[in-house]
Amino acid sequence: MNWNEHFPALLLIIPLFGAFLAPICSLGGKMARNILLVAASFLTLVVAFLLWRNVLANGIQYYVMGGENFRLALPSGMALPVRIILEVDAFSAFMALCGSIAAFAGALFSVNYMNRFSGQSRFTSLYLLLATGMLGMMITGDLFNFFIFIEISSIASFGLIAFWRDKPSAIEASLKYTLVSQVGSMLILIAAGSLYGKYNALNMAALGSVITMGTMEKLALVFLVGSLAMKCGAFPMHMWLPDAYAEAPTGVTCLLVAVSQASLYGLMRVCFSIYGVAMGSTFVPWMIIIFGLASMFFGVSMAVVQHDIKRLMGYHSVSQVGYMLLGLGVGLLVLGDARGMADYGFTAIKGGVFHVFNYTMYKALLFLTAGALYYATGKKDLNEMGGLARRMPYTTFMFVIAAAAISGLPPFNGFVSKLLIYESSFAVHPSLAVVALLTSVLTLASFVKVFQTAFLGPEKNSLLSVQEVPPAMLLGMVVLTAAILGATLFPSWTLSNLVEPAARALVDQSGYIGAIVGGGM
Amino acid sequence: MIGNAPFFVVGVLFLMGLVSIFLSKNLIKIAIAISIIGSAVNIFLVSLGYRAGGNIPVHFLAGEGTTMVLPTPQAMTLTAIVIALATTALLLSLIMLVWRHYGTLDIDEIRRLRG
Numbered sequence: 214m215n216w217n218e219h220f221p222a223l224l225l226i227i228p229l230f231g232a233f234l235a236p237i238c239s240l241g242g243k244m245a246r247n248i249l250l251v252a253a254s255f256l257t258l259v260v261a262f263l264l265w266r267n268v269l270a271n272g273i274q275y276y277v278m279g280g281e282n283f284r285l286a287l288p289s290g291m292a293l294p295v296r297i298i299l300e301v302d303a304f305s306a307f308m309a310l311c312g313s314i315a316a317f318a319g320a321l322f323s324v325n326y327m328n329r330f331s332g333q334s335r336f337t338s339l340y341l342l343l344a345t346g347m348l349g350m351m352i353t354g355d356l357f358n359f360f361i362f363i364e365i366s367s368i369a370s371f372g373l374i375a376f377w378r379d380k381p382s383a384i385e386a387s388l389k390y391t392l393v394s395q396v397g398s399m400l401i402l403i404a405a406g407s408l409y410g411k412y413n414a415l416n417m418a419a420l421g422s423v424i425t426m427g428t429m430e431k432l433a434l435v436f437l438v439g440s441l442a443m444k445c446g447a448f449p450m451h452m453w454l455p456d457a458y459a460e461a462p463t464g465v466t467c468l469l470v471a472v473s474q475a476s477l478y479g480l481m482r483v484c485f486s487i488y489g490v491a492m493g494s495t496f497v498p499w500m501i502i503i504f505g506l507a508s509m510f511f512g513v514s515m516a517v518v519q520h521d522i523k524r525l526m527g528y529h530s531v532s533q534v535g536y537m538l539l540g541l542g543v544g545l546l547v548l549g550d551a552r553g554m555a556d557y558g559f560t561a562i563k564g565g566v567f568h569v570f571n572y573t574m575y576k577a578l579l580f581l582t583a584g585a586l587y588y589a590t591g592k593k594d595l596n597e598m599g600g601l602a603r604r605m606p607y608t609t610f611m612f613v614i615a616a617a618a619i620s621g622l623p624p625f626n627g628f629v630s631k632l633l634i635y636e637s638s639f640a641v642h643p644s645l646a647v648v649a650l651l652t653s654v655l656t657l658a659s660f661v662k663v664f665q666t667a668f669l670g671p672e673k674n675s676l677l678s679v680q681e682v683p684p685a686m687l688l689g690m691v692v693l694t695a696a697i698l699g700a701t702l703f704p705s706w707t708l709s710n711l712v713e714p715a716a717r718a719l720v721d722q723s724g725y726i727g728a729i730v731g732g733g734m
Numbered sequence: 735m736i737g738n739a740p741f742f743v744v745g746v747l748f749l750m751g752l753v754s755i756f757l758s759k760n761l762i763k764i765a766i767a768i769s770i771i772g773s774a775v776n777i778f779l780v781s782l783g784y785r786a787g788g789n790i791p792v793h794f795l796a797g798e799g800t801t802m803v804l805p806t807p808q809a810m811t812l813t814a815i816v817i818a819l820a821t822t823a824l825l826l827s828l829i830m831l832v833w834r835h836y837g838t839l840d841i842d843e844i845r846r847l848r849g
Contacts, residue, residue, distance in 0.1 A: 295806050357810055364817045371824055381835035382846050388828045392764060395821055396755065399771045402814060403748075403778060409807070410782040 232341035239334035300354030303718035322689030323464030386456035397440035418729035444476035448508035455527030463584025501542035509535030540565025564633030600672035620657035740781035747774035783807030
């Protein structure tokens, strides 16, 4: 039996099985439950890694649930592409790898972090369910199942954001997210329905092979782009994001960062693989670029004035998502233009894809250090902290690495991806690069502020008894630090092995379609 | 013309839901508006799958008809209804907790997280 072909299904089954095993495991005590949480997320990471290696070696892999062929063939000879299908190309595998690293780090961190609270069996279930939803969004090859997985991850995250239900602010944040995201997912379902009504297919590859622009397709595109941009926290629809990130337990915030990347993945899959060159006009690419610029600038300018540490980082997430939208939007702009693509378009996509990896790693790490500060001091307000570098040396060290990476200081990986985005967006219009550079400067300014107030300066009397956080929390942070340092020390290896195949797979629409419907519908 | 009537109803219901999400101040009314949007989407899916005079798509004893109804939209609708049930329940329980913490359901007064 060849296990390799079952990896896409295993990637979903392991966390899903873990989620429903959690209440039973909890009967065996705290230890059994914690082992389940860490083991399930570690196994997911291993499967994601093997899947990624497999896809790089053998090309696009697809898995049909409950059947051999993606078509349903009737005795009359009629065949329809209606089966449930998972399709993994290098871009999906790359996203799944990023997502499962963040999920593993968050799980390790939560073992100690959630130790003081009750209701942990529910926490474990919802955490693994959220991971399932996220990974499902990344590897599904079917528009309706994309909707299902987005709903699985949404429902799990509503529960997790409101996990501390005795806190009014947590309930408020969760309610806000629920309202916004329900409207968004209904729009996705309408879009899926309109495309189904026109083409009798929900399979993304089958849709991509037949799509031609008309009123229905434009309507579906607007609904999909609008709601997915909302789900990944682009500017005008970002108001739920800082609240949700600030109020969720920290291990969950680490995973929510990866979940927002799954929505970004969906946006890119729709734009590049379903619509692709058929999109025709430059309206949507420009919309994505403008979303990106607005999120970058307004996100960071809101972040500079915050003094709640996790809210500050939440606003930075809005601004970092802007970089990816800018990079991928520039790539989308020149999708049909071979010369522009070779000149700067592909660089922009590489920058955007690399930034997805970097952002997931350093943002998750920053949230974990913020959680560690909260765990050790019990405070979230920056003005009440000070001099913690002496008490928490390891946390400080990892915070400095993450802050340097997010601000794009030279040797770090954030610098590489930002440089790729600057130089390619400059070729479209210099003002795009100016906004991106300005954002980077403001990011640095606000992280210098955090570092200075929380870690340096005189020790506060109220913080004299603070100790370094327990080892499992440190281990969770070390996983992410190792990923950042790896990408920093071996930038050319990372670019050519991790980023470039993913970027090439994203651009290669005919490859994505051909792998499934190569022999025609 | 009459064949397009379901889609017209879908549009009206959807707009009604969307408008009342933005205009209502009461959280329960907003939850109802979200359910209305959900119903509009479900009607949309069901009416997409309707074929006049269509038969059930079974292998055996399907009858004489040549038109068959593909069951995918019905399956999608059932799934969407189940999901809508879960989210509505969750939404209402969150609203219940909001009432317990804030003592009001007016969205203008629930503003601890602005700025």
